Amino acid sequence: MTRKLESYASGRWFAAEDDGRPLLDASTGEEVFRFSAQGLDLGEMTAYARTVGGPALRALTFHERAGLLKALGKHLIEHVAEFHELSLRTGATKGDGMGDIEGGIGTLFASGSVGTRQLPNDTVYLDGDPIPLGKGGTFLGQHVFTSRPGVMVQINAFNFPVWGMLEKLGPAFLAGLPTIVKPAAQTSYVTEAVVRSIVESGLLPEGSLQLLMGSPAGLLDELQVQDHVAFTGSAHTAGLLRNHANVLHGGVTLGVEADSLNCSILGPDVTSDDPELDLFVKGVVTEMTYKAGQKCTAIRRTLVPAPMVDTVIDALTARLARTTVGHPAAEGVRMGALVSLDQREEVRKAIQSLRASAEVVYGDPDRPGNPDLVEADGERGAFLGPVLLRADARAVEPHDVEAFGPVSTVIGYDSLDDAIALAARGKGSLAGSLVTHDPEVARTVVLGLAPWHGRILVLDRDDAGESTGHGVPLPTLVHGGPGRAGGGEEMGGLRGVLHLMQRTALQGSPDMLTAVTGRWTKGSTRATGDVHPFRKSLAELRIGDTIESQPRRVTLDDIEHFAEFTGDTFYAHTDEEAARQNPLFGGIVAHGYLVVSLAAGLFVDPDPGPVLANFGVDNLRFLTPVKADDTIAVTLTVKQITPRTTADYGEVRWDALVTNAAGEPVATYDVLTLVAKEWPATT
Secondary structure, X not given: OOOEOOEEEOOEEEOOOOXXXXXXXXXXXXXXXXXXXXXXXXXXXXXXXXXXXXXXHHOOOHHHHHHHHHHHHHHHHOOHHHHHHHHHOOOOOHHHHXXXXXXXXXXXXXXXXXXXXXXXXXXXXXXXXXXXXXXXXXXXXXXXXXXXXXXXXXXXXXXXXXXXXXXXXXXXXXXXXXXXXXXXXXXXXXXXXXXXHHHHHOOOOOOOEEEOOOOOOOOHHHOOOOOEEEEEOOHHHHHHHHOOHHHHOOOOEEEEEOOOOEEEEEOOOOOOOOHHHHHHHHHHHHHHHHHHHOOOOOEEEEEEEHHHHHHHHHHHHHHHOOXXXXXXXXXXXXXXXXXXXXXXXXXXHHHXXXXXXXXXXXXXXOOOOOOOOEOOOOOOOOOOOOEEEEEXXXXXXXXXXXXXXXXXXXXXXXXXXXXXXXXXXOOOEEEEEEEOOOHHHHHHHHHHHHHHEXXXXXXXXXXXXXXXXXXXXXXXXXXXXXXXXXXXXXXXXXXXXXXXXXXXXXXXXXHHHHHHHOOOOOOOOOEEOOOOHHHOOOOOOOOOEEEEOOOEEEOHHHHHHHHHHHOOOOHHHHOHHHHHHOOOOOOOEOOHHHHHHHHHHHHOOOOOOOEXXXXXXXXXXXXXXXXXXXXXXXXXEEEEEEEOOOOOEEEEEEEEEEEEOOOOEEEEEEEEXXXXXXXXXXX
8 A cells, every 4th residue: 555644743743543545646647645634633733833832933033933944945955856756746847846846945035034134033023113102201102013822724725735835834933833734635745745854854843833634624623812724725615714613703813815816917008019918928828837727826817908819819829839738757748737637627617617608719628638648648647738718808707717727718808997897807816917018007907906916917028037927926925815815915024924923002111111122212211331332242232221422513614524525515504595594494504414424423432342334224314403513412322132143243223312402302313233242252
């Protein structure tokens, strides 16, 4: 008997008690694995995630979690060859597999970058600046994001057994949520291989990742408030999940990526001589044939100006005719099999439904190849050649029926309003695209499509060289869509992480906010001492360490010299009469950047020391003009300390307050420096 796949639960690999169900090679029909989770204790599994995985994960800072994700990505890259061998059995070509395997691993690196670049080396993320809640400055509000003591459950679709898991794992891991993965049965052996590699690496905290290789029946019964379910699949199954008691009444949150009748629109400005026509045709054919059209973002509706319908169909059929279908490992094959014979029958049924209001203009739903299969058996393998249909604007089925395979329907439109209305009939989509070189067309269509789409690509000759195409979700952008598409959001860089955390409005005194958040808050206690803060290493610096400078007079000579030296001869700095007429100044004033430059001279310690570099300022605001012969002084306070886990230095954010002789704030900003962890530096 073929090997039975195993679950990874409660820190050990689990083999089911029964013989399980067979899983077949999509191209040959031979049995390759069996799967079952009979006898697995789902309650123990979720409890293990909460009591072992969650605490271990949340004990790490965002930067430490990010470092583990990057290390995991590097580890998995070394094993892609074995994953590709298994991926071929799902019917996916090597090119299909790269999007799933290397693409999935790429999301780990992207999440790792989010963790190190956009999140602090802490366990709390601050959402915005403190908000004054009283006149005296002693009562403030601060929004904070913290990790939830729950579990993320993934329920994934069959088409991306690696990417589907890893694109969800990255944000959840950063957010501090341990993950339980439930892959779709048909391709679960690829997921199992990746999880085995992850477990063997020993990189992730125990309990932060578990795998369920069988039916999820009863799993939602074990979930509770603070838990999250991320589902990718059919709208029907999504409906069942939405109506589960723990989702309706138990506080379990649910994210859904469901069916999506995505469209691509050819702009009315495009002619047969424009490069945009070729871009449009290539895009549609790619989405029809990549993964054999088994992709949630594939183009199901091809919307074309009515006068261009015949031209577009001719171009599409010519390109589709060059698509070789066959065994995914065979030389020259561009499209492999559908994932199973059952899936092929589902697609054929959907095509039959579409034919109620559309005609087939290319391909034959009853033929496995196009025209002949390459090194493959059309009876045992789940092959189906590309099928292109044509419908008019009155057709109903193309906007209701999704053939989850290499199928698209060309529909003509008469005006931009007509095109927008046709797109909206899909009732919400993950992705839409518009191919046009006319900015007015782009604005009109995008504003019309935006409420109905999670992502919109505007493609033309200018961005085509770098465009990733209509159907490629990117980890830096949200992936999801409204309405029929499920209404959920995944990935999206920092957004995807915060989506899985709890935002809380914290209220208190400046000192209390500083203590809780780890960032100095305006009004908090400042610590001044005999040692200049620039003489302190990262290990010695403390939040609130402050230097208060001596005052400096800003003379007219200073202002004139700065104007001549920089070339900034704006009249407010050089023409007394004109400056006097300006209601904001009433006379010659110093350049704002002169004030900031002089301020730096007031707080900088010139000798070599732990402060290695200044790498910028944030949030610079000029509040009160500095007139000739006024004085300025600076108060510089350590606001935030962020050690870098992979370097011998860290980042220090300083609160800079420049005041005049009257004590009024002249300028406020954050100074950003790199500071050695130890000084003198050790080697």
